[in-house]
Amino acid sequence: MKAKQMLVKAVGALVLAAVSTAFTVTAYAETLRVGTECTYAPFNYRTAEGELTGYDVDVAKGVAKLIGAEVEFVCQKWDGMIPALIANKFDLIVASMSITDKRREKIDFSGPYRISVGRLVGKKGHNLKLFNADGSVNAAGFKGVKVGLERATTYENWFKAKLPDADILRYDNNEAMYLDLQNGRTDVIMTNPMKAYLKFLSKEDGKGYEFVSPAIEEKEYFGIGVGIGLRKGNEAVLKRINVALETMTKDGSLEKYSLKYFPFAIHPEKWVALSE
Amino acid sequence: MSELSGWWDDYFWGAMVVLRVFVVALVMSVVFGLIGSAMKLSKSRIAQRLASAYTVVFRGTPELLVLLIIYFGAAVTLTSIVQIADPNVKFVDIPPFWAGAFAIALIVGSYMTETFRGAFLGVDPGQLEAARALGISNFKTFIYVRIPQMWRLALPSFGNHMLSLMKDTALISVVGLEEIVFVAEMATSVTVKPFTMYIIVALIYLAITTVITLSVMALEKYANRHLQGSR
Numbered sequence: 001m002k003a004k005q006m007l008v009k010a011v012g013a014l015v016l017a018a019v020s021t022a023f024t025v026t027a028y029a030e031t032l033r034v035g036t037e038c039t040y041a042p043f044n045y046r047t048a049e050g051e052l053t054g055y056d057v058d059v060a061k062g063v064a065k066l067i068g069a070e071v072e073f074v075c076q077k078w079d080g081m082i083p084a085l086i087a088n089k090f091d092l093i094v095a096s097m098s099i100t101d102k103r104r105e106k107i108d109f110s111g112p113y114r115i116s117v118g119r120l121v122g123k124k125g126h127n128l129k130l131f132n133a134d135g136s137v138n139a140a141g142f143k144g145v146k147v148g149l150e151r152a153t154t155y156e157n158w159f160k161a162k163l164p165d166a167d168i169l170r171y172d173n174n175e176a177m178y179l180d181l182q183n184g185r186t187d188v189i190m191t192n193p194m195k196a197y198l199k200f201l202s203k204e205d206g207k208g209y210e211f212v213s214p215a216i217e218e219k220e221y222f223g224i225g226v227g228i229g230l231r232k233g234n235e236a237v238l239k240r241i242n243v244a245l246e247t248m249t250k251d252g253s254l255e256k257y258s259l260k261y262f263p264f265a266i267h268p269e270k271w272v273a274l275s276e
Numbered sequence: 277m278s279e280l281s282g283w284w285d286d287y288f289w290g291a292m293v294v295l296r297v298f299v300v301a302l303v304m305s306v307v308f309g310l311i312g313s314a315m316k317l318s319k320s321r322i323a324q325r326l327a328s329a330y331t332v333v334f335r336g337t338p339e340l341l342v343l344l345i346i347y348f349g350a351a352v353t354l355t356s357i358v359q360i361a362d363p364n365v366k367f368v369d370i371p372p373f374w375a376g377a378f379a380i381a382l383i384v385g386s387y388m389t390e391t392f393r394g395a396f397l398g399v400d401p402g403q404l405e406a407a408r409a410l411g412i413s414n415f416k417t418f419i420y421v422r423i424p425q426m427w428r429l430a431l432p433s434f435g436n437h438m439l440s441l442m443k444d445t446a447l448i449s450v451v452g453l454e455e456i457v458f459v460a461e462m463a464t465s466v467t468v469k470p471f472t473m474y475i476i477v478a479l480i481y482l483a484i485t486t487v488i489t490l491s492v493m494a495l496e497k498y499a500n501r502h503l504q505g506s507r
Contacts, residue, residue, distance in 0.1 A: 048282025
């Protein structure tokens, strides 16, 4: 009987040893493994020189520096991002992931380090009075202005609620919308400012156009923004990340990162903590 | 083609990853195929059932799914097993290379099982009876009588399996391996030239599969040399 027990124990130890050598068993160390796509310029991407860079990467490095941890990036396809986090392939998602209620059922999020906004683009020098000086909507200014936007988007919902009488043209894709803006079928278009900048304003076709509104940041329509994701049950780490992001929002680090990639701010002006 | 400058080395190392996965998965899938077909042809009912279950499951589920289940599922399962023995272990990781190669080998191995089974059955039973009559051991019969006659029959579909194995490697970037599809995605993200970048991937795959096809043709010619008559 005793010999049998010994044998079981010995075999168990052997299997364990084999498993630990075959696979990397990583004990807790202050290295934060950050999952990101590596293919989503200008937020997280690799240059031809092989350097990983972008707004997300800068934010991840900034946070790691503030909480005194090493950072190690893991490239992960978008579809497997949350499963990989849950399977412990990395500790944080810093991959331009929008904070949504559905995702919050599975993972925790930090406060937003990038905002979700809508913004209007129109011809330069048109002097449309669409917004008052305090940033509120000037409904009278929208009289006779043809607005283009993508069908079934948050922007359409926003217009329905705020300017139900606006003259709206709906499009199935961004490209057609930019074309009609150039053709004069619409006077202004509402879209995501980052997309508008990358696909249109920064290109030859977009030379004569500019943003004709402030960034409209209304969470009930456009969402809270983009946060750092982590496994549930890591309250201590979450707290430290939130403190670091708050510091970076206040000391201008996030502004510096965002102006590196865009000629306008994409970070939240004020730190917003997520409510439970 | 100027947008390709700077990405050649990434494509090269990506192709190396693909080739490594291919070789490792090929060896494993041949082993799985031989074991599977031996089990299917054995007299033991349990072995037959097990092998049937194997081919039903892995021929009947999508490759991508098997890959994801092995990569994500196995890591979680292994971690909880190891944590029973040593609660201090935070997690056990299966390297994406081995997870990817193993998953592909399991699937292709299930197809090989059927191919090898068919090929073994194609060997004339008279050959085995003759070997037994001459008093040759079972093992020697297997090596010297069955295998040389069987692989000739298995070659054509074996070549097909090698090609599908090669192409399955395009899936492994989903577990984070930096193979050529992934390189193309990274390059596209920066250069915004998806067509060029994916064409390069296609050409690399085509080059490798051409080599495979030609080798299988040469092997078939070698295996069937006794049928060609004397010159």
